[in-house]
Amino acid sequence: MPSKLDKGVMDLFFNPRSVAIIGASIKKGTVGRALMENVKARFKGRIYPVNIKYDEVLGLKCYKSVLDLPETPDLVVIAVPARVVPKVMEECGRKGVKAAIVISAGFKEVGEEGARLERELLEVARKWGIRFIGPNCLGIYDAWTGLDTIFNPNDRQDKPGPGNVALISQSGALGAAILDWLAEAGVGMSKFISYGNAADVQEWELIEYLAEDPKTEVTMAYIEGVADGRKFLEALKKAASLGKPVIVLKAGKSEKGMRAVASHTGSLAGQYAVYEAAIKQFGGLLVNELNEMVVAAKTLSWLPTPKGDRIAIVTNGGGAGVLATDAIELLGLKVADLSESTRKELREKLPPAAAVNNPVDVLGDAPPERYDAALDAVMRDDGVDAVLLISIMQSPAYDPPGVLKAAKKAVSKYGKPVVMAAPGGRYTVDKLLMFEREARIPSFRTPEEAAKALTYLVRWSRIRNRMKGG
């Protein structure tokens, strides 16, 4: 594999002027049909269906072979049976194609016969200088250019709108599920790459490319095994030194998990403790669970990086404030010591029964004005780096739009990150969504999860400071 990233070729994957779909079909329920529909729906460039069986597919002229196309397509997407793929790749080479996505499965993941086929495919591509993603993958979704080869049905597979978060995933199904989840969570996306068996294009190349991608600020990576550990780590380091966090979820952490990886993608998972230490050293933001990856992505995508780890808690419920305090301390962040002048101001502006030490308890009957006063005071305090806002919304006095307005005001005035926690049911969940949609304040059901969201910010802040300038 090439030792240096060829950005020009990589660009072809995401922003091609023309795409050929080899294995395009008119038959409902086939991958070839779903691919055509997806690409036709949003992609603005020229589209060439290729299938020996058809003269036309979805109103577009269909070609017998890639060799018959009126131009060399910037990108080909291959979705034909595995045994035919090397021959198709050969034709692509003769046509001068430089970039391909091989959707087809039936390679290394099915045993020795498939592994042989995969080696053959790789040889052909190398001979012609073609870079390809896959095989055994879902391919690419670029939210900005509209290129989309993720062929799950649209009624059960949502995709995020344009944004600054990228995702690469060794598992196609899990990657698609995360894509769907991010869409529902309102997290905007730059690029998604399901890279499957990684016969040619490797995860480290994608991480490097995304680190230099102006549309990408945060990269999520679901990894089972890597072929070249050193290059993977160097890519993490490069991203961190460019100020772009890479959130890594490494599967195969346990003995049996490693075995499950081997039977899933045929990768060698490797000892997790080694990965763990190395990923941290090279500036990766390692998370332990799927949920953490999504929470970290949302939080890093939406919020500024804090200067430090001193957290102020503003709450209208004492119990939830205690839980937040516990979580912050146990997660290794600090419950901020408010300055004397901040406490004085809070004493003046809040009722006598309010607590003016951190956590600041504005009391159960707090109207938005009290939240406003408390948020303004604690965010102005130089000893506070971020705020964990708690809302007990069952309280009749709690006014969601009023508190939202106060939070937005404080955020825009002081530029410090704010996360929110509000335990509850239907009404609360609906309002949490309002805080996310209207103010991009990451909002959670529990104080503990909100505190965890802050840890990703603080960890990234430390990584960035350590890795700055490489």
Add this chain to the structure above:
Amino acid sequence: MPSKLDKGVMDLFFNPRSVAIIGASIKKGTVGRALMENVKARFKGRIYPVNIKYDEVLGLKCYKSVLDLPETPDLVVIAVPARVVPKVMEECGRKGVKAAIVISAGFKEVGEEGARLERELLEVARKWGIRFIGPNCLGIYDAWTGLDTIFNPNDRQDKPGPGNVALISQSGALGAAILDWLAEAGVGMSKFISYGNAADVQEWELIEYLAEDPKTEVTMAYIEGVADGRKFLEALKKAASLGKPVIVLKAGKSEKGMRAVASHTGSLAGQYAVYEAAIKQFGGLLVNELNEMVVAAKTLSWLPTPKGDRIAIVTNGGGAGVLATDAIELLGLKVADLSESTRKELREKLPPAAAVNNPVDVLGDAPPERYDAALDAVMRDDGVDAVLLISIMQSPAYDPPGVLKAAKKAVSKYGKPVVMAAPGGRYTVDKLLMFEREARIPSFRTPEEAAKALTYLVRWSRIRNRMKGG
């Protein structure tokens, strides 16, 4: 305080024949009005509003004093200003009242003056032999009898329907938020008690009472501090020996959390490490976070207790299967070794590319028949105690009603617990809810959370075996 639980008096709190509301009001937005509305809405017994200002409240005759009532009410609910409460309690004593709930705040939690008032209140109650819950609490919600003193507005405060989970909470606001959350999660409830300052009735009495309550199978307890550690622990032990799990969330785990507790309820939180060891020893099911408490309650409420800790994973996505494997192993459960005959059966019934070791991968294109075959085979295996079912629902082949049917069949045939994980967005979340509502299979967004749910079952199974028969 009495050293032995008087069950007869305790019954009056939840199932009184008559209730007096002292401080009943017609004024909208007041606690006295909300209390009247709530109690009138569902309580079937006799209701007596008491307020010197009114002749009638919400169509019911209003009395100047509890002394004027035509009978001695089984229960009085007191919601008048703190300074008047001792006098009201004195009148209750003269009337022969035996049980009271003191909603009013302004006692120990506001400082020395309040603490004095609370001691005075306790003396009056002791003199007359009245047991009371509170002060500074929300009181009681009994889902079976309909008695409800939780006075938050109904548009933002849901309450669960009748079921087998009880909740006691030292924090009223947090307790109400959990109530709301349980309602949305579809968890049925027996009794909720917000016990506030616990001047008289203590958490240990409530835990003992609930352990003997035929309507209650699982108790959740949010605790900041306890006055009598020994009695608290003995109550946990009693519940466990009666086969009733008590899920304990203890706040004030950190140094600063302990200080926050002191300024919230004025309780002494005590060293967490001591609590932790003692709660575990006495058979409490200790959880670390709010979310865990809700997940544990749902899981213990809905599922049978497994015989052991050997988990089978059935998945249509390899990546999610690896994450589940990791989580199960790292949480200290076991990924079951399937018997040779189970694996043989799976090889016969699943396609060649399927994985028949645990995790069992039925592949991304699995129709429900494959789930059916896999679930039936692994649940019949004597080496499997519980199942973690994974559904990648973005796959076009995945059929939610079909898999639901297969899961229900296997559950009713083998009686082993099943939890489900399905990562995704809108479509998936909607179907997860279907699995919960229609089959009571606790369903989660991630394999890791589903694995955690299984740990509560396994931990409870071990506690129960250890504590059986006291």
